[in-house]
Amino acid sequence: MSDGTISINGKAYPFKPDQTILEVATEAGISIPTLCHLKGTTPTGACRLCVVEVKGARNLLTSCSTPAASGMEVNTDSPAVTQSRKMTLELLLSSGNHDCLNEGSGTDTKVLFDARAEIDGHSDHLCPSWGECKLQEYALAYGATGTKYPRAKPAYPPEVNNPLIIRDFSRCILCGRCVQACNEVQVNEAISYGYRGSESKIVALGDLPLFQSACVFCGECVQACPTGALVDKKSKGKWRPWDVETIRTTCPYCGVGCQQSLHVKDGRIVKVTGVEEGLPNKGRLCVKGRFGYDFIYSDERLTTPLIRENGELREASWDEALDLVADKLKEIIGESGPDALAGVSCARSINEDSYQMQKLFRGVFKTNNIDHCART
Ligand code: SF4
Numbered sequence: 001m002s003d004g005t006i007s008i009n010g011k012a013y014p015f016k017p018d019q020t021i022l023e024v025a026t027e028a029g030i031s032i033p034t035l036c037h038l039k040g041t042t043p044t045g046a047c048r049l050c051v052v053e054v055k056g057a058r059n060l061l062t063s064c065s066t067p068a069a070s071g072m073e074v075n076t077d078s079p080a081v082t083q084s085r086k087m088t089l090e091l092l093l094s095s096g097n098h099d100c101l102n103e104g105s106g107t108d109t110k111v112l113f114d115a116r117a118e119i120d121g122h123s124d125h126l127c128p129s130w131g132e133c134k135l136q137e138y139a140l141a142y143g144a145t146g147t148k149y150p151r152a153k154p155a156y157p158p159e160v161n162n163p164l165i166i167r168d169f170s171r172c173i174l175c176g177r178c179v180q181a182c183n184e185v186q187v188n189e190a191i192s193y194g195y196r197g198s199e200s201k202i203v204a205l206g207d208l209p210l211f212q213s214a215c216v217f218c219g220e221c222v223q224a225c226p227t228g229a230l231v232d233k234k235s236k237g238k239w240r241p242w243d244v245e246t247i248r249t250t251c252p253y254c255g256v257g258c259q260q261s262l263h264v265k266d267g268r269i270v271k272v273t274g275v276e277e278g279l280p281n282k283g284r285l286c287v288k289g290r291f292g293y294d295f296i297y298s299d300e301r302l303t304t305p306l307i308r309e310n311g312e313l314r315e316a317s318w319d320e321a322l323d324l325v326a327d328k329l330k331e332i333i334g335e336s337g338p339d340a341l342a343g344v345s346c347a348r349s350i351n352e353d354s355y356q357m358q359k360l361f362r363g364v365f366k367t368n369n370i371d372h373c374a375r376t
């Protein structure tokens, strides 16, 4: 139900109760830059990049946290708005180790990257988020560089002592998206803001390393981080955004069926992320779905059926293996009746497969000896 209209850039748009200016603008296809806003969570107004001009208001207002009101006249692109956003970006770039932008160096992230790699002789130490960083993207769009203000010295060394997530505090802009992702999206409540002023830091509770904290390594914070402050350790340095194709698929681990994006370079998965608009997970993944893809490349992985003969396993075709299983099942039923059989379906398979398994046991074999390993 509409709650009236607001005017954005001179055009009237209806809005629903409790919608923010940002939400109305986004629905209308009007783009407003955001860094701290995380869809579906409580707005924090931390970054002030989403400011807009509202007629009659004394200051620019943050569109992510300001509710739309009937008759409001909003300008998302005025000179004051653009100037404010540019200054915000310049301050954020100076707040830490954001060395990917220098004056007059163009706007294409790959061109910028190649030029810097050539000057430095190698690219290994360049920011791992180069080319997929929202701060870099907006800085380029608004012509902001990290050279306007003196660069703050890093207050904390990076945390690299777990196998999955690198926390580089020197590239953290304290936007709080990771905190929202952990506490409001995954509801793990493992991290929060800690300390004050220039000592401010995102801390795992008690300021412990992640692996000693309540963190379950779901990696939701990594996906939410708009900069190079949280990095997937396994994929670091193995790819850049212009190297990969993205393939949508369903997670192979359990019946929930989370939607994943596989980032593939030269035919090999280098990173996995959740599909933000995909159901049922809406971007969320657990530790297995996000980080557990190495098994695909394991030499120990079974790729054909194996039949045991005289104590030895030999490779077989699917037809041969399935015929053998069917014959054995018939033999057992013939000799001892259907209740001599029992089936356990796999929690890693999809719900439909488990359903088919119980149909097979109940409807075809005529036994109720059917269970599911999730109950163990
Ligand atoms: S985090 Fe973003 S802005 Fe900072 S150095 Fe990396 S790419 Fe540049």
Ligand code: SF4
Residues within 6 Å of the ligand: 181, 182, 183, 186, 188, 189, 190, 191, 214, 215, 216, 217, 218, 219, 220, 221, 222
């Ligand atoms: S990995 Fe998951 S549990 Fe750990 S801090 Fe990030 S969001 Fe929280």
Ligand code: SF4
Residues within 6 Å of the ligand: 171, 172, 173, 174, 175, 176, 177, 178, 179, 202, 221, 224, 225, 226, 227, 229, 230
């Ligand atoms: S770690 Fe990333 S998401 Fe978290 S506050 Fe810092 S920049 Fe924002």
Ligand code: FES
Residues within 6 Å of the ligand: 033, 034, 035, 036, 037, 044, 045, 046, 047, 048, 049, 050, 051, 062, 063, 064, 065
């Ligand atoms: S996105 Fe609105 S204040 Fe950060």
